[in-house]
Amino acid sequence: MRYYNLKDPRLKFGFRDAVIRGISSDMGLFMPETVPVMEPQFFERLPELSLTEIAIEVGARYVGNDIPPAELERISAEAFDFPVMLRDIDDRKQVLELFHGPTAAFKDFGARFMAGCFSYFASHDGMRTVVLVATSGDTGGAIASSFLGVEGVDVMILYPSGKVSTLQENQMATLGQNITAIEVEGTFDDCQAMVKGALTTLDTGSRIRLTSANSINIARLIPQSFYYYYAVGRAGGSKVISVPSGNFGNITAAAMAWRSGLDIDHLVAATNINKVVPEYLSSGVYTPAISLPTIANAMDVGNPGNFPRLTRLFDDEFCRITSGLSGYWFDDEQIREHIRAEFERTGYILDPHGAVASLGLDSYLEEHPEKSGIFVETAHPGKFTGTVEPLIETEVEMPDSLRGFMKGKKETVVMKSGSEHLADFLTCRYSSV
Ligand SMILES: *Cc1c(COP(=O)(O)O)cnc(C)c1O
Numbered sequence: 001m002r003y004y005n006l007k008d009p010r011l012k013f014g015f016r017d018a019v020i021r022g023i024s025s026d027m028g029l030f031m032p033e034t035v036p037v038m039e040p041q042f043f044e045r046l047p048e049l050s051l052t053e054i055a056i057e058v059g060a061r062y063v064g065n066d067i068p069p070a071e072l073e074r075i076s077a078e079a080f081d082f083p084v085m086l087r088d089i090d091d092r093k094q095v096l097e098l099f100h101g102p103t104a105a106f107k108d109f110g111a112r113f114m115a116g117c118f119s120y121f122a123s124h125d126g127m128r129t130v131v132l133v134a135t136s137g138d139t140g141g142a143i144a145s146s147f148l149g150v151e152g153v154d155v156m157i158l159y160p161s162g163k164v165s166t167l168q169e170n171q172m173a174t175l176g177q178n179i180t181a182i183e184v185e186g187t188f189d190d191c192q193a194m195v196k197g198a199l200t201t202l203d204t205g206s207r208i209r210l211t212s213a214n215s216i217n218i219a220r221l222i223p224q225s226f227y228y229y230y231a232v233g234r235a236g237g238s239k240v241i242s243v244p245s246g247n248f249g250n251i252t253a254a255a256m257a258w259r260s261g262l263d264i265d266h267l268v269a270a271t272n273i274n275k276v277v278p279e280y281l282s283s284g285v286y287t288p289a290i291s292l293p294t295i296a297n298a299m300d301v302g303n304p305g306n307f308p309r310l311t312r313l314f315d316d317e318f319c320r321i322t323s324g325l326s327g328y329w330f331d332d333e334q335i336r337e338h339i340r341a342e343f344e345r346t347g348y349i350l351d352p353h354g355a356v357a358s359l360g361l362d363s364y365l366e367e368h369p370e371k372s373g374i375f376v377e378t379a380h381p382g383k384f385t386g387t388v389e390p391l392i393e394t395e396v397e398m399p400d401s402l403r404g405f406m407k408g409k410k411e412t413v414v415m416k417s418g419s420e421h422l423a424d425f426l427t428c429r430y431s432s433v
Pocket residue numbers: 105106107137138139215244245246247248249250251298299353378379
């Protein structure tokens with residue numbers, strides 16, 4: 001499998017090089033040359049396949065010869081050592097729970113698979129890898145936990161100061177070892193721009209390899225498609241899938257699974273008031289915006305990085321995009337009211353991100369009464385007790401995996417916004433290596 005640069009399709013790389021580069025020097029995203037089409041026999045067996053078995057079969061098409069099958073099997077089994085759950089909410093609605101991993105958010109899937117790939121590549125060429133990641137909340141914790149203690153890899157996590165929860169901050173800023181948390185005086189978009197800037201301009205010589213772990217990295221995107229096969233295999237029929245979207249990696253992965261032949265009826269992109277994509281889908285005009293803070297803060301993204309990949313999967317044709325994809329957006333009041341109402345109606349406890357997806361699914365199903373669907377629950381509600389508990393007037397258990405994070409001591413590097421500050425810091429830190 002080869003990966004081309006979305007900005008310059010003549011530039012192509014194998015899986016390993018696309019993963020290590022993260023993003024190309026002109027900031028173009030890597031995209032698989034063709035989405036592998038899976039055979040009918042694969043889909044017949046799908047209801048019986050475990051997530052790891054799906055990862056081995058689908059993943060092999062994406063990694064090609066760059067990771068041998070036995071290594072891919074080991075990476076997948078280690079990465080996905082926690083369950084995925086599909087539950088019924090009512091007779092038209094199911095929930096795909098992706099929060100049973102170590103940081104209780106779906107980013108564990110992509111981060112752990114990518115960490116496995118990096119550690120495999122680092123063990124092969126012995127080069128020190130510095131992974132840069134910008135986060136609006138949950139990514140940082142998932143990356144930190146996935147890379148903690150990985151030989152030959154340092155991780156720098158940039159997050160907007162004061163704009164993440166205490167738990168999210170503790171997940172990235174208390175681990176130490178090879179994990180450095182950088183608190184940026186700015187927004188998530190500033191953090192993302194700093195990472196892109198450093199990756200495209202900094203020359204670190206031949207002993208350090210700089211790369212990115214954002215959802216722009218193809219090694220995070222690919223594993224996020226595996227659980228859609230798992231869900232559809234068990235859902236009983238063709239479903240609408242509603243994905244709570246911020247940087248649009250998760251829904252792009254769903255669209256990749258659909259392009260490979262998976263029977264998805266329709267995709268719903270559900271967002272908070274950062275509504276660039278829903279607006280594009282109704283007007284045909286894409287207008288990036290400054291990100292606005294919401295209670296579903298892992299989705300506070302004004303200019304979603306993966307959107308060009310998503311439209312490419314529909315051949316960049318507006319009529320194809322809108323026939324396969326709908327968009328809805330919701331404000332904090334609607335999200336709060338829905339968490340309260342769904343708890344009262346069904347007893348199910350939503351987190352603010354899953355609530356956006358559930359609202360999006362409801363909106364679409366209302367317009368299509370003959371259909372049924374799955375919404376994606378991307379975080380455990382116990383990560384957002386401050387928002388959720390007053391709404392449902394019930395205590396929400398924090399998952400065991402998260403309790404430990406509340407104890408550690410925070411250590412961060414405080415940095416002004418601007419890629420030159422990150423460049424200075426990296427040059428200084430690694431000049432003597
Ligand atoms: C990151 C995140 C999202 C958004 O996913 P994208 O792939 O960026 O669209 C949704 N919910 C939670 C809990 C997240 O952490």
